Amino acid sequence: MVRFSHLLNYIASIAIILIPLIPDRAISSVPISISQIQTDSADWQTLLEKAEDYENRERYQEAEILYRQILSAPQPDSMNDWMYYVIHINLGENLQAQGKFPDAIAIFEKLLDAPFEDRYFRDRGRYAIDKIAEIQETAKDRITKGLKAIKNDPTNPWGYEDLAIGLALENRLAQGLTFLEDNLGSPLTPENALELGKAAVSSTVYSNFQHLILRSSFPVTQQAIALYRQLVMRYPRDRNIRWGFLDVLDVYGDPEESIAAYREAIAQLPSENLYWALARKLESAGKLTEAIDVYKQLIDLSLTEPRVYVALGSLLEQKQQQDLALQVYLKGIETFPEDYPRDRRCHVVKTTNYDRLVKLLDSQNRLHEVITILEQFNSHPNPEIYQNLAIALEYEKHQDIAAVVYRRLREVYPDSELLGGGGC
Known part of the structure; x- marks a missing residue:
């Protein structure tokens, strides 16, 4: 009987032969799925499967920890060289998605010394390093352009969008409020803060991030949520900022945080729409008793x-x-x-x-x-x-x-x- 691990090693060797026929950019733009290349069960493989699970759920930091744990140990006999460098690629792309560019470059540079006659890993490493340089240059240009536009006209939405794209690429969108105020030398008005928040969740920011990072827009959405948290803390009674925060949580946030945010919004700015939305969310979460209580509150308050x-x-x-x-x-x-x-x-x-x-x-x-x-x-x-x-x-x-x-x-x-x- 042919062992599964031997069969996969054979498939991998065939892949090495065929890979040079594929254009470099096409190779680099397709993430390698860990589940597609597995060997016999061992401790490192269990960690690898967990890392893949984290990445599937877009929990990149947890996946990074596991990748590093695997690579920090001596390469086990059950892990062939192909798999060893595949894990480097996945870790490098993981770090790139998090905006940890120096760390990502350090990982990709190790691919340049891959012990294969075939050039796949070396080309993959060079491509990734060049891509990071492009990302860094694009981020710098966008930030500069955005700041200039906002200083000339604080109501210019395109300026906030350029700034948001640059900060997202550098994994600094969550610090956008502080960054912008430091560069302007004055606090933002609620209206201008809202423009920054709206830019953070615009489709243009997401599309630019995905085009350059080649990963999910999840890191951007989480940064946008973190930014909105700051905006709400700064302007707790601004209705438009509150609604912007609730909207982004509705689409990208954790259901429990969304429910808590609706309760907080009601405490600050009670309205029939907020009560109604909270009740519907509680109902969707299966919290029927709590939803009933909210509907009763609406009726008692004549907000119905x-x-x-x-x-x-x-x-x-x-x-x-x-x-x-x-x-x-x-x-x-x-x-x-x-x-x-x-x-x-x-x-x-x-x-x-x-x-x-x-x-x-x-x-x-x-x-x-x-x-x-x-x-x-x-x-x-x-x-x-x-x-x-x-x-x-x-x-x-x-x-x-x-x-x-x-x-x-x-x-x-x-x-x-x-x-x-x-x-x-």
Whole structure:
């Protein structure tokens, strides 16, 4: 039986022969996957697999530690020379992605002495060193250009974008606020600080970083989050900066930090939108009890609209609290009687408290009690409520009960003109 490690060594030797046929740039732009070249199980291989796992999750610092741990030990017999230098390449690209250019160059220089007749590793090392020089030169030029533009016009968004690109390439975007203020000699206004934050998360910064670094934009996003943390600490009551921070956390941040940031924003600048977003995040995180509490706060503070009652009732149903959900839908109807179930021929279709009430009672086989339940909760429903309830019943194919509700509407309000279906 052919041992797996021998087979891979054979494949590697064939690869060495074929590699010179591939253009240098194409070789250098394709990261080597550790999982594609494995040998027999040994301590170094376990470390290598962990390093790959960290890199797949874009946790470059943890991966760097493991790469260094492998290379600091004597090369084991179970590791062939090809694998040994592959690990150097991965460590070098890891350091390059982190903006640790001197360390990366030191690693890539070791490839220049690779003991192979084939030139692959030497060419890879030279290419990487030249690429780092290009990155450093680009970063310097962008920073210089950005500073000049901002000094001439502090509102110029292109200046902030150039500065952000340069700092990102040098892994210094997180220090952008301090760097810019030191060079300007004065604190930034909230408006200018926001321009820096917006530049930090612009697609142009990400595309430049990925083009030159040849890795994920993850390091940039984490630096942008760190920068926004500073902006929020500096200007805690600036609504636009708060929203910018929340937006970047929504896309790139840790869910727990995002939830904490929404709570902090509410403490500083309470609004219906912030409460709503926090409740939705808690719901997505499976924290239904906490989400319910936030929806209740919205209602208690009168910072609400019909969707809050719908969302709260739905969560209560998920937690098997149907009686409470029923009360919530009835309260939503009483508070927003005009929020009727729009005709499905209209372009705007949304679930209303009327819809949820009908579906809940239907699931309990209590639709025949709907008028009694409604009037026990609200002794004097206005005409709109009867009509909109009938519309919801019709949409759910309960025409017979809808007809009963329409008759009740005529009994209570004989002069009412609200006797037809809802419009758009």
